[in-house]
Amino acid sequence: MPAQMNMRLTAVTLDCADPLALAAFYQQATGLRLVDRSDGGFAGLVCEDGLIVGFQRVDNYQAPRWPEQTVPQQFHFDFAVDDLDRAEALLLESGAVKPDSQPGGDRWRVFLDPAGHPFCLTRS
Known part of the structure; x- marks a missing residue:
C-alpha cells in the first residue's frame, strides 16, 4: 500500500447560477460566516475548522433533477438538527x-436548495 499523503480538505464548491444568493441561503440556514466574495462569480462560507463551502457561477447551469437522474444530483449535504419540524419550517421560509419523494421516512428529510441541489436533514 502506498504511503498516505498529508492532505487536508479545505473547500467544497457547488456550481450554481447565482453564487451570492445560494451562499445567502446556506448562511441563513447554518449561521456560517460569508467570506471571499468576488465580482459575483464566487461566494464562500467558512466553517469553524476553516473548511470553506464555496459557490461558483457556471454559465448555463442546470439544476439536478432529484429523485430522477436526467441531470444527476452529483452530491448532497447532510445536516444534523435537533428539531426536524422547526428546521423544515425555517428552510422552507x-x-x-x-x-414529494421522501425516502427517509421519519429518520431524515430531503430538500432542494434554491439552485436545485438536494440536501438532507437528520436528527442530531
Whole structure:
C-alpha cells in the first residue's frame, strides 16, 4: 500500500447560477460566516475548522433533477438538527423546496436548495 499523503480538505464548491444568493441561503440556514466574495462569480462560507463551502457561477447551469437522474444530483449535504419540524419550517421560509419523494421516512428529510441541489436533514 502506498504511503498516505498529508492532505487536508479545505473547500467544497457547488456550481450554481447565482453564487451570492445560494451562499445567502446556506448562511441563513447554518449561521456560517460569508467570506471571499468576488465580482459575483464566487461566494464562500467558512466553517469553524476553516473548511470553506464555496459557490461558483457556471454559465448555463442546470439544476439536478432529484429523485430522477436526467441531470444527476452529483452530491448532497447532510445536516444534523435537533428539531426536524422547526428546521423544515425555517428552510422552507428561506427558499428551500421539499420534494414529494421522501425516502427517509421519519429518520431524515430531503430538500432542494434554491439552485436545485438536494440536501438532507437528520436528527442530531
